[in-house]
Amino acid sequence: MHATPDSTSTPRRAASNPWAALRAALLATAIAVAGSMLGGSAHAGATCTAPGCAGTPYSNMSEIAPIGPRTGKYMDVPESAKGPAIDPTKGYRVQPLGKDLYMVTENVYQAMFLVYDRGVVVVDAPPSIAAFIPKAIAEVTDKPITHLIYSHSHSDHIGGAKSLGARLTIIAHDETKRLLERARDPNRPLPTRTFGDHYTLNVGTQALELSYHGNGHEPGNIFIYAPAQRTLMVVDVVFPGWMPFRRFALAQDIPGFFAQVDEIKSIAFETLVTGHVARTGTKADVELQSQFINDLKAAAGKALQTTKPGEELNPADTGNPWAYFDNYIDRVALQCVNTLTPKWSSKLAAFDVFIWDQCYAMEQSLRIE
C-alpha cells in the first residue's frame, strides 16, 4: 500500500527533501555572492546577477527536483507497477502467454518467443537478456530458433541478435532495414525479409501478424499480434503502471506517439507486451497511460496560454532571445509539473523521475508541431 501523508510524515518529508535543501543552499549562495559583490554583508532578498550564478528560484517551485539537480531518494514504486519476482540464481523469468507463446524478462526489458512444430520464432533480442533467451527456450522445448523478428531498429531491443545464431530468417519493416544499413552494427544483422504495411508469418499451426501503424516511436516500429493468444507486442510506446521513459520514450513525433496509443487501445488484445518494465499490460494500463498523456497535454497547453513571456526576466537579458524563451519555457514546465503532481504522482511509478522531461517535451510539441 502507498503511505498516505499525515501529520507525522509531513515534517520528516520536509526535513529529508533534498530539493528544498538545495533551493535553500542556492538562495543562500546567491545572497552571499550578491552580498560580497556589493562589498557588504548579505541581506535577505538580494539576488545574484553575476553571469553564471543562480538567480532567485522561481516562485511556487515544485517539490520534485527539476532536471539536473541530484535527487536523494526517488519516490517509491507502487505495488501496482511491480511484476513477479525474478529468481536471483537465474536472473530472468519466463511467463507463459498461452498456446506456446512466452515472454522472457529480467523485469526491465522484455522479449517474446513462439514455439511451433519445427522450431521457435523469437521477437527482439535486448542485449541485457539475450543470453537468457536460449535458456528460457530450453525450459520449454529443444527445438531450434528459426526466425527472429525485430520490433524496431534500436540497439537496446535488438543488439543481442547476433548472439542468437547465424542463418536465421530475420523479419522487419522496410524502414528498420534502412536504419540498420545506416548503423552498420555487426550485432544487429540486416533483416532477410522486409515488409511495408502487413506481413503474416505462418509457421506450422501458429501465426504472427505484423503491421505498421506509422511513426509512434521511430520509423519502422511495428505491431506484432498473436491472434490465437490474443497477445499484442508493441515496444517503447506503452509502459504498464509506469511513467513513460523520458520525453515520451524518445518519440521522434509526439503527435504520432499520441495517435499510436489510441491505435493500441482500438485493438482487441488481452495481453500487451511492451518491451519494458516488470509485467505485461492490460487494456486498463493503456487507458491509464492515455488519460495521463491527455492530462499532460491539457496542463502544458494551459500553461502555455497563461504564462506571460518575459516576466521575471532580468532586464539586463532583454537582448538575449534564447534567455527570453528559456525563462518562459521553464515557467511553463513548472506550472505543468505543479498541475499534474497531485493527481498522478502516486498513480504512475517514477512519475517524479521524468515528469519535468515530459512537460518540457509536451510544451515544445504544442508550440511547434
Ligand SMILES: [Zn+2]
Ligand atoms: Zn526504441
